[in-house]
Amino acid sequence: MASTSALSPVKSDNALLNALRLVPGVLLLAAIGYAGKFLERFLNTYAKAHHWMFPNIEYVLWAILIGLAIGNTVGVPKLFQAGIATYEFWLKLGIVLLGARFVLADVLKLGGISLALVVIEITLSLALMTLLGRMFKLKPKLISLLAIGSSICGVSAIIAAKGAIDADDEDSSFAIAAILALGALALFTFPAIAHALRMNDVSYGLWAGLGVDNTAEATAAGALYSDAAGKVAVLAKTARNAMIGFVVLAYAIYWAGRGQAEAVTDKAAFLWRKFPKFILGFLLMSSLVGFHVFSKAQIGSLGNLSKWAFLLTFAGVGLRTNFRDMSKQGLRPFVVGALGEVLIACLTLGLVVGANRIWGL
Amino acid sequence: MTTDTSMETSSSKGTALSLDTWALIVAFVLALAVRFDILKNVPW
Numbered sequence: 183m184a185s186t187s188a189l190s191p192v193k194s195d196n197a198l199l200n201a202l203r204l205v206p207g208v209l210l211l212a213a214i215g216y217a218g219k220f221l222e223r224f225l226n227t228y229a230k231a232h233h234w235m236f237p238n239i240e241y242v243l244w245a246i247l248i249g250l251a252i253g254n255t256v257g258v259p260k261l262f263q264a265g266i267a268t269y270e271f272w273l274k275l276g277i278v279l280l281g282a283r284f285v286l287a288d289v290l291k292l293g294g295i296s297l298a299l300v301v302i303e304i305t306l307s308l309a310l311m312t313l314l315g316r317m318f319k320l321k322p323k324l325i326s327l328l329a330i331g332s333s334i335c336g337v338s339a340i341i342a343a344k345g346a347i348d349a350d351d352e353d354s355s356f357a358i359a360a361i362l363a364l365g366a367l368a369l370f371t372f373p374a375i376a377h378a379l380r381m382n383d384v385s386y387g388l389w390a391g392l393g394v395d396n397t398a399e400a401t402a403a404g405a406l407y408s409d410a411a412g413k414v415a416v417l418a419k420t421a422r423n424a425m426i427g428f429v430v431l432a433y434a435i436y437w438a439g440r441g442q443a444e445a446v447t448d449k450a451a452f453l454w455r456k457f458p459k460f461i462l463g464f465l466l467m468s469s470l471v472g473f474h475v476f477s478k479a480q481i482g483s484l485g486n487l488s489k490w491a492f493l494l495t496f497a498g499v500g501l502r503t504n505f506r507d508m509s510k511q512g513l514r515p516f517v518v519g520a521l522g523e524v525l526i527a528c529l530t531l532g533l534v535v536g537a538n539r540i541w542g543l
Numbered sequence: 544m545t546t547d548t549s550m551e552t553s554s555s556k557g558t559a560l561s562l563d564t565w566a567l568i569v570a571f572v573l574a575l576a577v578r579f580d581i582l583k584n585v586p587w
Contacts, residue, residue: 274566279573459563463570476578483577483585 207265211272214252214500215493218245242405242496246369249500258501269498273398274460276491280416281467282476282484289468292414295541296388296421299533303392304425306529307333311522318518323349323442326433327357328515332522335423335458336361336396342426342456346434348443359507360519365399366503368523373406375531383410385538391418393530395523398499401492412492420461427456 218241225239252258258266281289308329315325327349331340337358344354372394376386386407394400397419404415431452437443446452471481560568576582 271562271566274563275570278566278570282574459561460566463567467570467574470574476574479583480577480580483582484574487573487577487582 204265204268207262208268208494209265210258210262211266211269211494211497211501214248214497215241215245215490217248218242218493218497221248240406241493242402245493245496246402246500249497250503251500253501253504254506266498266501269398269495269502272491272494272498273401276401276488276495277397277416277420278460278463278467279484279488279491280413281464282471282481283413283488284417284468284471286465286468286472289417289465292384292388292417293421295537296391296418297424299388299392299530299537300418300422300425302533303422303526303530304333304429307522307526308429310525310529311518314518314522318514320515320518321353323347323437324353324356324515326437327353328360328519328522330429330433331357331361332395332519332526334395334426334429335419336365336399338397338423338458339426339430343430343433346430346443346446346452346456347437356515357519360515361395362503363505363516364519364523365394365396368394368527369399369403369406369499372403372527376407382538383408384414385534387411387414388418388537389531389534390415391420391422392533393523393527394419397423398495402496402499405492405496420464423458424461426458427453430456 221244222239222241228234311329311332312325315328320328326347327340327343330343331337333339340354340357340361343349372390373386376389381389387404387410390400390403390407390411391414394403394415400415400419401412405412431446431449434443434446434452438445467484470476476484573582
């Protein structure tokens with residue numbers, strides 16, 4: 183007892199110090215996000231006042247570009263790194279709060295369509311990446327990681343799978359680098375292609391949610407097109423994330439069967455451990471709105487809070503994308519990833535166009 | 544870092560909450576603040 187109470191102040195000191203370490207990076211994320219908002223407003227007003235034909239560049243893109251510029255030129259000092267790593271927390275917070283902007287019936291309808299498309303997308307992506315990996319003679323576990331990362335949810339899925347299939351650190355950093363580099367490219371190519379094809383918000387949102395691997399990049403790619411497309415992209419991506427446990431479990435069983443990973447004893451516990459719990463928060467928030475817990479103005483406030491959380495995420499996406507580090511990872515995994523991603527993007531585009539014809543999105 | 548989809552936010556592994564749990568807690572605290580109009584006059 184005595185030892186516990188003696189340790190408590192040390193523990194709370196550590197917790198406080200850990201929290202304080204986050205402050206500079208979080209402030210930097212907020213400053214970049216705010217600068218993005220400011221630039222959007224300022225340039226629009228300036229262009230209007232001077233009768234310029236200046237394209238409306240959304241704050242999302244500004245936040246990413248400022249982050250990219252800082253991260254790839256002066257770099258991010260160590261002082262800020264812990265706080266910048268919280269971008270994933272802001273992403274999850276933003277998604278839970280975004281639940282307030284969805285009526286549960288819409289979630290069920292769009293989520294149902296997304297889930298149906300997700301199952302097809304995952305099956306085809308896994309097969310395609312495995313085939314490409316074998317053609318390019320990549321290491322078997324690297325193929326598994328790339329297949330999992332590109333079919334479900336990028337970095338989180340790779341981290342979840344790394345432990346489950348007992349993969350090397352080197353393989354997982356290869357796979358993560360490839361997925362991040364391709365995610366960064368998708369940020370610019372997806373909206374441009376969608377504008378050229380004149381896709382509607384729902385179709386584009388579904389495409390971004392199905393085709394872009396990492397949740398932060400999928401959210402940003404959606405928001406770059408329009409607010410409505412951003413919402414749908416998050417929903418489709420969330421449906422994809424929900425499948426993470428099943429795919430990782432299948433791979434864990436496969437590698438355990440070959441004696442190259444630990445056997446999974448309790449499959450239900452494994453699935454629950456891998457399930458992204460923030461999805462439950464998203465659904466609960468949407469249900470609360472359905473039960474009229476919040477007024478219209480309050481739903482607006484929750485939507486604004488969600489936008490602010492995403493703004494910090496987008497600043498983090500820009501800051502942590504380092505092209506120099508990515509280029510060090512080697513060309514072959516990147517080529518396999520790029521080829522796979524282009525094919526998956528075409529495939530998911532076909533799926534969305536097909537769904538649009540069947541269900542009239 | 545755990546092998547879960549989320550990172551632990553503290554070095555004390557046994558007691559640390561996952562990132563998902565933190566996101567849920569903060570989101571619902573904010574939702575409560577909005578529900579009781581504590582954040583009513585924030586200029587978003």
